[in-house]
Amino acid sequence: MDRLFECVNCKLNLCQYLFFHRQEILKWNGWGYSDTRFLFNKKGQAEFTGKRYRLSGMIIPALQNWFEGTFGASVQHKSPAMPILTSSAVQPPTLNEAFVDELKSTGIPCSHDAEDRVFRGHGHCLHEVFALREGKVGRVPDIVVWPNCHNDVVKIVELACKHNVCLIPYGGGTSVSSALECPPEETRCIVSLDTSQMNRILWIDEKNLTAHVEAGIVGQELERLLNESGYCTGHEPDSMEFSSLGGWVATRASGMKKNIYGNIEDLVVHVKMVTPQGVIEKGCQCPRMSTGPDIHHFIMGSEGTLGVVTEVTMKIRPMPEYQKYGSVVFPNFEQGVACLREVAKQRCAPASIRLMDNEQFKFGHALKPQVSSIFTSFLDGLKKFYITKFKGFDPDRLCVATLLFEGDREKVLQHEKQVYDIAAKFGGLAAGEDNGQRGYMLTFVIAYLRDLGMDYYVIGESFETSVPWDRVLDICRNVKARIIQECKDKGVQFSPLSTCRVTQTYDAGACVYFYFAFNYRGLSDPVHVYEQVEHAAREEILANGGSLSHHHGVGKLRKEWMRETISDVGMGMLKSVKNYVDPKNIFGNRNLI
Amino acid sequence: CGSLSKDPMLKKRDDFEDILEERRNSSDLKYALRCYTPVLYKGVTPCTSSMLKSMVLQSDQLHYVINQVSKETGKATDDIKEEASAILEEMAQCLQLSTVRFFAFTLSKAFKTLFRSICVNEDGIQRLQQAIQEHPVVLLPSHRSYMDFLLMSYILYTYDVALPVIAAGMDFMGMKFVGEMLRMSGAFFIRRSFGGDKLYWALFSEYVKTMLKNGFAPVEFFLEGTRSRTSKSLTPKLGLLNIVMDPFLKGEVFDVNVVPVSISYERVLEETLYARELLGIPKPKESTSGLFKARKILSEDYGSIHVYFGQPVSVRSLAQGKVNRCQFNLVPRHIPRRPSEDIASFVNDSAYRLVRAQEENMVLKPWVLVASLLLQYHHQNQAAGQKRGIALGELTAQAVWLRDLSRQYGAFLHWPDHIPPSEVVSSSLTLHRGLYVYTLKQHKELLSQAVILLSCASYRNQALHVFVRPALLALAIHTASSNQKQEVFNSFSFLRNMFSNEFILCPGATVQDFEEACYLLVKTGALQFTQQEVLVTERGHRTLAFLSTMLDPFLQGYQVKETLCNGCVMFCVQKGGCVHNSIQRSREHLRIGLKYMEVLSSDLQKNSLAALLRLGAVRKMKG
Secondary structure (H helix, E strand, O other): OOOOOOOHHHHOOHHHHHOOOHHHOEOOOOOOEOOOOEEEOOOOOEEEOOOOOOOOOOEEOOHHHHHHHHHOOOOOOOOOOOOOOOHHHOOOOOOOHHHHHHHHHHOOOEEOOHHHHHHOOOOOOHHHHHHHHOOOOOOOOOEEEOOOOHHHHHHHHHHHHHHOOEEEEEOOOOOOOOOOOOOOOOOOOEEEEEHHHOOOEEEEEOOOOEEEEEOOOEHHHHHHHHHHOOEEOOOOOOOOOOOEHHHHHHHOOOOOOHHHHOOHHHHEEEEEEEEOOEEEOOOOOOOOOOOOOOOHHHHOOOOOOOOEEEEEEEEOEEOOOEEEEEEEEEOOHHHHHHHHHHHHHOOOOOOEEEEEOHHHHHHHHHOOOOOOOHHHHHHHHHHHHHHHHHOOOOOOOOEEEEEEEEEOHHHHHHHHHHHHHHHHHOOOEEOHHHHHHHHHHHHHHHHHHHHHHHOOOEEEEEEEEEEEHHHHHHHHHHHHHHHHHHHHHOOOOOOOEEEEEEEEEOOOEEEEEEEEEEEOOOOOOHHHHHHHHHHHHHHHHHHOOOOOOOOOOOOOOOHHHHHHHHHHHHHHHHHHHHHHHOOOOOOOOOOOO | OOOOOOOHHHOOOOOEEEHHHHHHHOOHHHHHHOOOOOOOOOOOOOOOHHHHHHHHHOOHHHHHHHHHHHHHHOOOHHHHHHHHHHHHHHHOOOOOHHHHHHHHHHHHHHHHHHOOEEEEEHHHHHHHHHHHHHOOEEEEEOOOOOHHHHHHHHHHHHOOOOOOEEEEEHHHHHOOOHHHHHHHOOEEEEOOOOOOOHHHHHHHHHHHHHHHHOOOOOEEOOOOOOOOOOOOOOOOOOHHHHHHHHHHHOOOOOOOEEEEEEEEEOOOOOHHHHHHHHOOOOOOOOOHHHHHHHHHHHHOOOOEEEEEEOOOEEHHHHHOOOOOHHHHOOOOOOOOOOOOHHHHHHHHHHHHHHHHHHHHOOOEOHHHHHHHHHHHHHHHHHHOOOOOOOOHHHHHHHHHHHHHHHHHOOOOEOOOOOOOHHHHHHHHHHHOHHHHHHHOOOOOOHHHHHHHHHHHHHHHHHOHHHHHHHHHHHHHHHHOOOOEHHHHHHHHHHHHHHHHHOOOOOOOOHHHHHHHHHHHHHHOOOEEEOOOEEEEOOOHHHHHHHHHHHHHHHHHHHHHHHHHHHHOOOOOOOHHHHHHHHHHHHHHHHHOOOOOHHHHOHHHHHHHHHHHHHHOOOOOOOO
16 A cells, blocks of 8 residues: 555554653654654755655755745744753652552553653644743643553552542644643642553454454554554544544544545444543444444543543454545636535545645645656646646636545546546546645645744644535635734734645535644744634634534633533533543543533 | 724824816826726626626525515516516616716716816725725715715726726616616616515625625615715615625625715705705606706806725624624525624614714815804894894804814814915805805795705704714703713713714714713813813803704704694604604794794704604604
């Protein structure tokens, strides 16, 4: 299978590395692997270091121009991060001695080393990473524990209840909702429960096509292990290199290929969760039940407020025989959205179909690696000429849909034709596999790019929503415009990057993903400005009929809008569940409600 | 209403340019044929008038309403569609540059003979240009004359700004040929009333919204609904404002820019016509032949026109914190719904704010002050039974006093400071010769006396928005039972409430208005405040007397109305009949010594009746 992010260390169990010292191979103050980053070399050309990705080791000639042009930034103006964490910046742990003593007697590994604690005290929100780059550390967990299996978790939760300490489950650490932030008002000892050691596939049931997996397993590891047996889950969120199965369940995750495989709620057959009241699980592994409200729906999206997910039975599928990328160029975004709507109406969406707006198309284009031959660059020029001159597409309005087909070779080709035929009705022109593939690459390297931006006074973030079809165009236009206006009002001196893509389609609507970044030179408190703009953008989303979140979750970042999102009674229901399951607020990360 | 800066003296206003000057020095034909390339809305989708029509007919909104009407009436949807298409045909504009060029030529000729100058604030035009590029734009000119919308298009053509489409009353359609000419210069026609006609409403609102959303052209209409016959701003009509704000509220556009435009005429063409209309002589029906008959006005001097393009107002910022836009999330947006309470009051508040923004930039000529003084002088004379004129010197002195006062109150006064005041006063008297002569010879018959007095009053009315708040306070101090602050406020609040049909007083802004009035009177040294009391200073008496006298005619009008209502056969009259009835009653009153002829004004009577109805002093009954 042609993986975009093929891990060079695949032969080794990634989780062995993650054990105890994740920070040895992952950055402590940025995204992803330590050996992998973008940089502008001495010639000013952008380079992607390391060997892990297809783009790794390549020169990206157009990036500097795009970067400087889009943000008004300059590769001369650096804003470097603090290279190492000074332990003195970290407050000494508040330890509950009785708890620690009993924990040690169980033999479950734990640590109150500063680096271990800091690493598990944050997700990847802009303000979290920005603070780390400046070497600032707020409240972090006081102790980290690494349970090895379900029973270890049961013991830890029992001890936590007995000694009244606060537990915060930690999976992949890729949260973008402030969910991993320790509540500053929490006075009890905070224990970070790192699930990374629970990373085994316990069994595979080929008759029912299910696999029973420990919840700490990371996405790419799960796929790799299943692939060895000829299967896959097909669940590929953009964060799948680092995010964990338990995290997906706890946040109601969504995967890129949900059109074939479904979102997490469609994939989960059985869940086991340890709560202060005991273990919650269903008594059978049935495909569907009419037994009152589905208890899985108390678990999925509970964001670590009720307990720790320890084991999950998931649907699996045979690995697809054939995979093909594709892309379609549309004269404008409106036509593109109309096409996606039609595809959704006919229920013939490929594994993935995404529509990038003009700005994002240009962004993707700037990531084109250096072409090896004159012939390829000649071909590129010819294509560009055909689309802009011959077909009359305005280069400042056109947009691109990226496609990923998967399945039997024959069916894929048939399917491809069907989709391209629909696209043609909306003025779409097939634009090759390369453009499509690059589009998907953007989503995997975007977080690395953010780190690059932060080296040069540019900060940014992505956020998402879901919205009914009739409002897709309106929400895209208004939210992008709101971002630009708010930046202006808040004194940002350069025009921001404000771009979106329709990233998932459903029967009744779509998921829209926004990128937003700006050059903060001249601002005294860039993070505060950034937060105000993001807040305004979310208000705009809600005012335009969008949801609070499609798959990132609520965490603490979006809590303030929960009441209007699910009504007073809805809040009451969630609270009463919390009160029953966890009356002492052992799972005290204060997310969601 | 809180948009005004605290100190009206500090209001910054742009300078004017006379656009006729160039017309007098270069060829009109060349001007009419010159290259016209306006800047358009950035999101504009190029389309023709006929494409617009089909977009409207194919919209979800219309489909829904057609099906609904079909279900209700049993008519086939195809028939209703045809009906809809016919209505749209009758309504739609078909803006053509050639017609605009024709008007550019003929109006140049006409304007040059009628007016000394047409002054426009070019900075305002530049702001408008900018606004048009960014968001859909709505133009809201004040409405004092038929001239208004031709003048607007003329100015925009002159400055190479996108020509607007204009909502016009159906009355113009009666004028053969001219109606079609107006249509080709961008007017679209709406029926004056279409009550419960769902289909008409859907077509009309969808038509306006489609033009607005696509950035086809700026949409222009008159907030006041009709020409003000009294030169006082009229209570805003909300229908069209509701329609143009809707696309923003529903998220169909990011924002809408609303640009209030203040058109001030030194002499309105319809001057005497209005006074006669106010006295109950019906307005002549719009007709082409009538237009030709009216050409005799071409021989007169109508002074200058000032057109001030105000600061564009963003509907988004107006709505900030006042409207919860999430209310449209649960029902498809194309299903027509009555506006919710918060939206209704938001639109109403905005409408008042916008009318006040128009008022604020109305240019006042010295004559407006002179007319106010002459009127007061006349009434005092009449009360004293005297019949003599006022010496020019005394008038000048008073005018200078009033000039300074009005400037302190933030009036946009065009008083040429480089000319001696006596000359300013006498030249404004010359321009309005027809009106002031009356004060010298008083033996005319009642009706023509009234016409002249009402015309004078309409000039005084131009200044009312400057004085109304302090004047209400002056009157409140006069009528309050004591000097206690609270008493004065109560009496202010009562008067303000009573007059809320008469003047533009923003709903719910009583405290603000009271504070503004206090501020002005204290600042100018007319009032002093102690802990508990309000005290009139030595020099304040003159100011307060002038101010409360200004409102006297209105006060009397409302008193007359009240006595009439109390004492007469009002048990079963319809509104229309009542007004008519009371006009005759008033006439009788006049014979028994009524002080102000303005009481005869049908506008005043209509407003006072509405106020009495609102306050529950009178009840409306059928039959």
